[in-house]
Amino acid sequence: MLLNDDPAQSDRTRDALTASQLYYLQDLTMEAIAQELHTSRSSVSRLLSHARATGLVDIQVRSPLDAPSRLEQEIQARFEVTAHVVPVPDRANDVDRLERVALSVARILGQYFDSNMIMGIAWGSTMSAISRHITPKPTHNSQIVQLNGAGNLRTTGLGYASEILGRFGNAFGAHVQQFPVPAFFDDPATKQALWRERSMARLIEMQAMMDVALFGLGSPFSEVPSHVYAGGYLDPDDFDSLSRAGVVGDVATVFFRADGSTDGIPLNARGTGPDFAVLQKTPRRICVVSGSSKLPSLRGALRANLITDLFLDEGTARALVSVA
C-alpha cells in the first residue's frame, strides 16, 4: 500500500530526484543531466516522466489569488462556492470535455488531501476518469471511504468501484474502506437491518467523520445519461418513480429535486448513499461537473448546499451564470 518501499526502486527514485533537481531547479538540459548521472539522455527523459508521474515533482498552477476569472467570481458570488473553471474549447465533445476536466482535477486533488484525513468518494464515469490520472502524494494514516454501494443486478460492483477506490488509495498511500453492498436494495428493510450491523455502522461512522468528499453528479433525464442510469442499476419502474417525484439528479445515488429537496423520494429509502445531512457536515465537498447536460442537476445540488468547491468546464460555467 505504501509507495516506494521496494528497495530496488530506491535507486531509481533517488536518481529521479536528482534529475528533477537538476532539471527543474537548475535548468540543466537532459543531455547535461545524462552526463552527470552517467546514463543516456533518453533515460533521463524517462526518469523525469517517472518523477512527475509519481509526484516527486509537483507542478502547481496558482491563480494569483486576486485574479480569479470573471466566471469564477460570479459563481462564487451567486452560489457561494469556490469555483474552478477548466478551460475547454466549446467545440470539444463530451468525452474530451470530461477527460480534460478530470485530468485537471486529478492534478490538483493533492492540494485538498493530506495525512490523517478521511476522504469519501463516489463512483461513476467522472470519478473513474479522475482516478485514472491522479498525481500521487504520500500521506500517512489517511483513509478513503466509499460513499455508496455499487452492486447491481448484473455484478456485485466490487470490480468497478474497487478499481476506482484502489487507485485513489494507492495514489495517496491511504487505507481503503470498501462498501460491499448493492447500489439499491430491493427491500428497504434489508437496508435497515444491514445498517445495524457493526461492520456497516463503522463505515457509516467514518463517512460522518470525512474531511473531504469528492463526487460527480448524476442526471437521469438528460441526453447523456450517467453511469447509474445506463448501467442496469434501475429498472423502468424506478425511472417512472423518479420522474413522478420530480428528480433532477443524484449525488452518490441519493436523488434530489430542482429545489434540492430529497424527502419523499421512494428510491432513497432503498439507496445506499449518505444522507445529505452527512455531506453537509463535511468541511470540504468537491463536486466535478462537465457538460452542460448536467446543469439542472448541478443547480439542484447547489440549492441543496452540497458543494463547497466546484470544478467545471468553461461552457457549463457560462451556462450556469447565464440565467438571471
Next chain:
Amino acid sequence: MLLNDDPAQSDRTRDALTASQLYYLQDLTMEAIAQELHTSRSSVSRLLSHARATGLVDIQVRSPLDAPSRLEQEIQARFEVTAHVVPVPDRANDVDRLERVALSVARILGQYFDSNMIMGIAWGSTMSAISRHITPKPTHNSQIVQLNGAGNLRTTGLGYASEILGRFGNAFGAHVQQFPVPAFFDDPATKQALWRERSMARLIEMQAMMDVALFGLGSPFSEVPSHVYAGGYLDPDDFDSLSRAGVVGDVATVFFRADGSTDGIPLNARGTGPDFAVLQKTPRRICVVSGSSKLPSLRGALRANLITDLFLDEGTARALVSVA
C-alpha cells in the same frame, strides 16, 4: 510594489494562466494551445516562460520525506540542522557551483516565506546570486529587512545592497526596510549614538521580530575571499585584528571564531550586523554555502547555532561530514 497591478498586463497574465492550465494540467501541446488562444505557437512558448518566471506556475521538487539523501541525514544527525544538498558535479568551478546552489535556493525560497512575515537578509555574492533568480510569490503585509549596513569607503553601499533587497521585495510584494549605514563604523561611539536614534531602533526591533533570516557566509582567510573581504570594507589593520582574534568567518559582518564565539573581537563593536543572540531567536535561519573554502566558516556558524536550514553543494556537504 505589487506585482500585476498594471491593467495592461492583466490580459497577458490571464492568457498565461489559461495556457499554463492547458499545458501543465491538461498536457496539451503548445500548438494546440495556440489554436485555442488564437495566437502563434511561439507566443504560447513565451506565455509559458512568463508564467514560470512570474510564479504563476510553481514547480516543486519534493523529497518524499522518507528519503533524504544519506548526506542530508548525516548532516541532520551530526549538526541538528535540516540540510538540502544541491547536486553539483565536483569538477564544476566555484562560480558555477555558487550559481547552481543559488538558483536552487531561489526556486525553493518561496516555501519559507509567506504573508505577514518578516525576512531578514544579508548581502554578499551569495545573496546577490540568489536575488537574481528568485521565483516571485505574492504575499501581503510582509517585510524584508536588511540585516547589516553596506556602506564602505568608496560607496554608500546603497546601490549594491538595495538592488539585492529590491529584488527580494519585488519578488514577494514585500515592503523593504533598508539599513542605510556603513558596514563598519570608524568609531564604535558613532554606532552607539546612531542605534539610539528612533529610526534605527525601529529597524533593530524589526530584526528582533524576524520570522526568517537568509544569509551566506564570509570566510576571510580562504583562497576565494568573500565580498566583504575583497570589497574595500576592511583595511590591513582590520585583517590583522581578525587574524589575531582567530576569526574564521562572518555572518552579516558579525565575526566569529571556530568555536562559534564572538566575544572580544574588536571589529564587532564597529560592525552593524545583528547580535547572534538576535539570530538565534529567529525561528528559521537559512544559510547558503557553496564551495568548500567556506568549510571552516561553516563549522563555526554551526557551532554558534546560527543555522536551522542549510543549503550547500554536494562536495561541500561531503567534506563537512568527512571528519570524525
Next chain:
DNA sequence: TCACTCCTTGCACGTATGTGCAATCCGACT
C-alpha cells in the same frame, strides 16, 4: 547450465520547444 521472461538501456527518428530576427503594432511626443 540453459532457456525463458520481464525489465531496462541506448539508438534513431519524428515531433515539440526555444529564440534571433524582421515586420508590425501601439503609444507618445513634436
Next chain:
DNA sequence: AGTCGGATTGCACATACGTGCAAGGAGTGA
C-alpha cells in the same frame, strides 16, 4: 498628422525532447 522608440508577433531555424524498437541484463525455473 508625422515620426520615433519600445514592445509584441509570427516565421524560420536550431535545439531539445519523447518514444518505438531492438539489444542487453537480471532474475527465475527446469
